Amino acid sequence: MTIATQARFKYGEGITLVNESGEAYLDGVSGTFNLSLGYNHPVVVAKVQEQVGQLSHMSSSFTEPYVSEVLDRLLDLAPAGIDTGWMRDITGSTANECAVKIAQKSTESTDVVSLFLSHHGQTQFATGISGNAFRRKGFPNSTASNHLHVPAPYCYRCHYKSSYPGCGFQCVEAIADHIQYGSSGSVACMIVEPILGNGGNIVPPPGYFQQLRKLCDEYGMMLIADEVQTGIGRTGYMFASELFDIQPDIITLAKGLGGIGVPVAAVLMKSRLNVLEKHEHSFTSGSNLISLAAAQSTLDVVAQPEFLDDVKLKGEILGSLLNELPSKHKSVGDVRGVGLMWGIEIVDEDGAPDVRKANAIIDTAFSDQRLILRGSRYGYGNVVKVRPALVATDDEIAEIVERLDAVLQKVG
Ligand SMILES: Cc1ncc(COP(=O)(O)O)c(C=O)c1O
Structure with missing residues (x-):
């Protein structure tokens, strides 16, 4: 039986996961889309x-x-x-x-x-x-x-x-x-x-x-x-x-x-x-x-009155940054979402779903950029999800898209 050799994540803070070697990974998808308040929100903890x-x-x-x-x-x-x-x-x-x-x-x-x-x-x-x-x-x-x-x-x-x-x-x-x-x-x-x-x-x-x-x-x-x-x-x-x-x-x-x-x-x-x-x-x-x-x-x-207003604003920031990607990268066929729930649809030169590339983007984001993204075999399997926790800061949102942009630059 083989034992996983990947460094274990040790703790999470905000939208960041840190492994045993102290390396920090930015979680662009809030776990399994379930960490609405990130890894360690003090009120919930x-x-x-x-x-x-x-x-x-x-x-x-x-x-x-x-x-x-x-x-x-x-x-x-x-x-x-x-x-x-x-x-x-x-x-x-x-x-x-x-x-x-x-x-x-x-x-x-x-x-x-x-x-x-x-x-x-x-x-x-x-x-x-x-x-x-x-x-x-x-x-x-x-x-x-x-x-x-x-x-x-x-x-x-x-x-x-x-x-x-x-x-x-x-x-x-x-x-x-x-x-x-x-x-x-x-x-x-x-x-x-x-x-x-x-x-x-x-x-x-x-x-x-x-x-x-x-x-x-x-x-x-x-x-x-x-x-x-x-x-x-x-x-x-x-x-x-x-x-x-x-x-x-x-x-x-x-x-x-x-x-x-x-x-x-x-x-x-x-x-x-x-x-x-x-x-x-x-x-x-x-x-x-x-x-x-x-x-x-x-x-x-x-339910704090200003909390959801803030999510709406952050959603607009995330949406407008992601919407810049199709003009820079041919492989981004469509960008869609609302609030902090977005996906980018990855296509080949003919506009057909490109599952291989979508998976390469997710893998490269993790290995090169320490950015966690997710895909899904549901549908055509070619949509890369971007859904940070609702507590992500504006800077973290910009950082997620910047790293994704660098990955798209590399993967094509
Ligand atoms: C829309 C939707 N409904 C239901 C489920 C199932 O939830 P659970 O995994 O908690 O059983 C999921 C899980 O991904 C989901 O995305």
């Missing part, structure tokens, strides 16, 4: 340490008052109409399962509609509703017949070779056909990421979600916004549902809710959808006190 010292875990029979406090806080900040919640999960995957159970039970219908290129998690169920086949291969329980996948609003590479706005939202219109001819006739919900994160940082065009809302109403489907990546300030808004005026029935959260990487998830919904019995969706570590302390203190920071 102090609250979590205090909680561990007092009480790490009790049976969920006793944690309800603590859960209510966090939920009340989240619901105060949530879009209009979202007024109750469920916190018995610590991962985004099972939070999404919870949301679908709620939709299925409340509509007494079965089928789940989701987008090509979407990512909703990696339990067999969440893999099944996600929009790429490669992770389902070999796992028969992730290919259920009541999962319907429909084209995504990926304007840069439109499924129908149309262009916005002349397309008339063909990708939404087509969903009706998929339901008509591909479903069991009993559709419970549509689940969407406000920005398709792993699928390529795909930002739907203006008006898309309003069309989707209409369609869901027409078919009696619940609209679930999977805000596991976009929630808790990532787009400069507490919820991307606000930014895009999605008007979802259910919102799922995880990743950024734990602030410094503490696992915690939440499902928020309209109170008429509060149909689950406790025994229908509950996990040993769900609603544990460490997770709740992390969520509460993260909200203390992110």
Whole structure:
């Protein structure tokens, strides 16, 4: 058995990771897009340490008052109409399962509609509703017949070779056909990421979600916004549902809710959808006190009035710096994003997805520039993500793009 020889990272500070040799790496993607407040935000660290010292875990029979406090806080900040919640999960995957159970039970219908290129998690169920086949291969329980996948609003590479706005939202219109001819006739919900994160940082065009809302109403489907990546300030808004005026029935959260990487998830919904019995969706570590302390203190920071204004400004800086790259580097075909959630699409000379180059950029950024970036096999696999923690400074944002620019110069 071989033992990894790579120097181990020893500690993290702000958006920087430092290894055993003292070398500092700038994290341009906030861990797995989950360190909304960086590696060691003092407010969250102090609250979590205090909680561990007092009480790490009790049976969920006793944690309800603590859960209510966090939920009340989240619901105060949530879009209009979202007024109750469920916190018995610590991962985004099972939070999404919870949301679908709620939709299925409340509509007494079965089928789940989701987008090509979407990512909703990696339990067999969440893999099944996600929009790429490669992770389902070999796992028969992730290919259920009541999962319907429909084209995504990926304007840069439109499924129908149309262009916005002349397309008339063909990708939404087509969903009706998929339901008509591909479903069991009993559709419970549509689940969407406000920005398709792993699928390529795909930002739907203006008006898309309003069309989707209409369609869901027409078919009696619940609209679930999977805000596991976009929630808790990532787009400069507490919820991307606000930014895009999605008007979802259910919102799922995880990743950024734990602030410094503490696992915690939440499902928020309209109170008429509060149909689950406790025994229908509950996990040993769900609603544990460490997770709740992390969520509460993260909200203390992110809900400060000036905090999100600052994220919006930093997002504008990051966006405008990244938008300079296509004129300097032919391999950058598209730059898209909102707030601190950006992706650059890497293409070859013919404009086709260049996965090899995207991976080379990520590897070179790490080895030459000590800059951590991420890609994803979801979608075409050619989008390099830039998503620093919300606490990144203007200088750090400029530094990330400067190092990326140097990498593009080298890799071509
Ligand atoms: C949009 C989205 N939903 C759900 C998940 C699954 O979350 P978890 O890994 O916490 O199960 C992810 C993870 O990447 C995600 O990006």
